[in-house]
Amino acid sequence: EDQVTQSPEALRLQEGESSSLNCSYTVSGLRGLFWYRQDPGKGPEFLFTLYSAGEEKEKERLKATLTKKESFLHITAPKPEDSATYLCAVSLVQGAQKLVFGQGTRLTINP
Template sequence: EDQVTQSPEALRLQEGESSSLNCSYTVSGLRGLFWYRQDPGKGPEFLFTLYSAGEEKEKERLKATLTKKESFLHITAPKPEDSATYLCAVPPGGATNKLIFGTGTLLAVQP
């Protein structure tokens, strides 16, 4: 069964304290892994797509990496404005035009 699992469920960091979020997936024939950011009371906002093992994408303090079984979202020297829920998603095997999501990691960055 296609599955996406994120860990930890919640993470509290001090401002400047770097860390990583994990997204492990089980899907036949990966056709992209997607990271989204969701602020409270808002819809998710697209961050990155990764397509092949070894690929990396960066945006400000965020860097996403991909292996054959998991993806990491590295947060370097986070700021309070990085506080949000981070979601990852993959297209299920054999399907197009839709995504299955993990349950997300709630990140809180304290000043």
């Protein structure tokens, strides 16, 4: 069964304290891995797509990396406005237009 697992479930950091979120997957054939940000009461907002092991993408204080079994979302010197739930999803070779989501990591940045 294709599975996506995110850890930790929740993470509380002080402003400026860097950390990483993990997304591990066991799937039959990975076509792409996606990161989203979701604020309370809103729809997920697309951040990054990664397609192959070793690939990295950056946007402001966020950097996403991909290996053959997992992806990391690194957050450098976070600010309170980075507080959100971060979702990871994978698309498969079979059924490439469908996404399988993890349950998310709820990130809180305290000022």
